[in-house]
Amino acid sequence: MEKDLTTEGRILTAARSIFQQKGLAGARMQEIADEAGINKALLHYYFRSKDKLFERILEEAIGKFLPELFGVWEGEGNILEKIERFVHRYISFVAENPYVPSLILHELTINPEKAGMIRKMGFKPPKDKMMMEVMLGVQAGLIRPVHPMDLILNIISMCVFPVLARNMIQGVMLIDDLTYQEMIETRKKSVADFVIQSLRP
Amino acid sequence: MEKDLTTEGRILTAARSIFQQKGLAGARMQEIADEAGINKALLHYYFRSKDKLFERILEEAIGKFLPELFGVWEGEGNILEKIERFVHRYISFVAENPYVPSLILHELTINPEKAGMIRKMGFKPPKDKMMMEVMLGVQAGLIRPVHPMDLILNIISMCVFPVLARNMIQGVMLIDDLTYQEMIETRKKSVADFVIQSLRP
DNA sequence: GTCTATACCTCGATAGAC
DNA sequence: GTCTATCGAGGTATAGAC
Known part of the structure; x- marks a missing residue:
């Protein structure tokens, strides 16, 4: 388990997991935030939008x-x-x-x-x-x-x-x-x- | 082209097309209604919910x-x-x-x-x-x-x-x-x- | 059966305090 | 950097006239 990554790292790990399970349309930003153990607003602070975050994961x-x-x-x-x-x-x-x-x-x-x-x-x-x-x-x-x-x-x-x-x-x-x-x-x-x-x- | 199907038939044709293109989560009821040339409310009249309609298409x-x-x-x-x-x-x-x-x-x-x-x-x-x-x-x-x-x-x-x-x-x-x-x-x-x-x- | 109008909700995104 | 609170768009679903 990688508990003590940077926040950005934890977000990426969570996003990877959720997007892989549900796809772009099926994923929820709230779910990603929960999995990363942080707040929804922080997702938008690190990555501007859901699309941007997804693109990063897909790449x-x-x-x-x-x-x-x-x-x-x-x-x-x-x-x-x-x-x-x-x-x-x-x-x-x-x-x-x-x-x-x-x-x-x-x-x-x-x-x-x-x-x-x-x-x-x-x-x-x-x-x-x-x-x-x-x-x-x-x-x-x-x-x-x-x-x-x-x-x-x-x-x-x-x-x-x-x-x-x-x-x-x-x-x-x-x-x-x-x-x-x-x-x-x-x-x-x-x-x-x-x-x-x-x-x- | 099957223009003069029953309404139910037109809905099913449209739903098939949209669900196939976008999946369950990505599809929009409005989009299906538009493609079928009818109103959103009719979708719910014929099939109770989005899930029910999707299940029908998947089956x-x-x-x-x-x-x-x-x-x-x-x-x-x-x-x-x-x-x-x-x-x-x-x-x-x-x-x-x-x-x-x-x-x-x-x-x-x-x-x-x-x-x-x-x-x-x-x-x-x-x-x-x-x-x-x-x-x-x-x-x-x-x-x-x-x-x-x-x-x-x-x-x-x-x-x-x-x-x-x-x-x-x-x-x-x-x-x-x-x-x-x-x-x-x-x-x-x-x-x-x-x-x-x-x-x- | 079919429409319009709308209730109700969830989601993505932002504002602003700390 | 991180949080709480909230806005506004857009979604499903329903009420009710015709």
Whole structure:
């Protein structure tokens, strides 16, 4: 527990928690103030408005989410090794921060213009690098020919969706919490296997 | 355009549209009334409250979403044929109704208890049937051994996520609308291929 | 069934004392 | 920097005429 942060820090922690749970429209400034153990007026003293505070949280979430998503591609190893590492690391990250992609997803769905924020943050996705890596793997005979973007989308989908849609899936499939958690854990390996099996030449 | 529906029908159409775009908390009764071309008070005459109206829309969405999701498993053919049919039909459905899974996902994430609604609607997922089908395929030597639930989650993830997270992905990957739409179209085939390749014994 | 008018409330935001 | 008190906008919901 971080009791003795600065006031600004406590506000940000509280705002993160509430916005992640309820989204922008569903969150209440009073709730954030309560969670931070301070007064509503102080929120406006530190951050001018609810929108400004939210934008700060969303930026922070994106700033955490994207590097994690693409960092692996910068490392060592061939395409198969990178896929294995990516899947493991990414499922771990999403499982530990389940609300991060959820928040980004919902707010960008409601308000697509906010996607512009990504570019403003100076973030450049290593799309070309990823494409290239896949094509090199094909040429080296490591993997069968696939469309790089399809492959990337498939991998990300299988990593993120089961965590993102956890409540929905559990509700539909009638799976209890513990079982589901174990399944996510198992998937760190099984998803990588699933992809690698598919890529056999 | 359905101009001359009953008033109740016009309200439901409008509510669907607004709730899908903004979620429960973000939607405004005034907005729904405007879109339906009627007065705010009439909303409360037909449906007692905002919550009741929303519940109706959510139930309707789930009632549309789930049968589509599981209907294929009741049909003819072996596991590979069913997978191919499922992927094609499901991506088509989600692409035509992109907001349906989005609405369900967001509201069940915020309010997991609402998942109970699924059972109240008398819906039973054919989980056992799906499991059995996969295991039969393994025994027949059609596919390599896999954990059925993993396989099902993988398939659903690859079908739903790219549509669900469209704005996020386009924003991150800098892909324009037309290209993305074509990609979704292509995926009706490529995702099925990807799965079937992975399942080679 | 459909409208206008309005009651009642909650929320975001600000003023001003300390 | 932090609090209490309060304003004003805008929200859901209802009363009551037609």
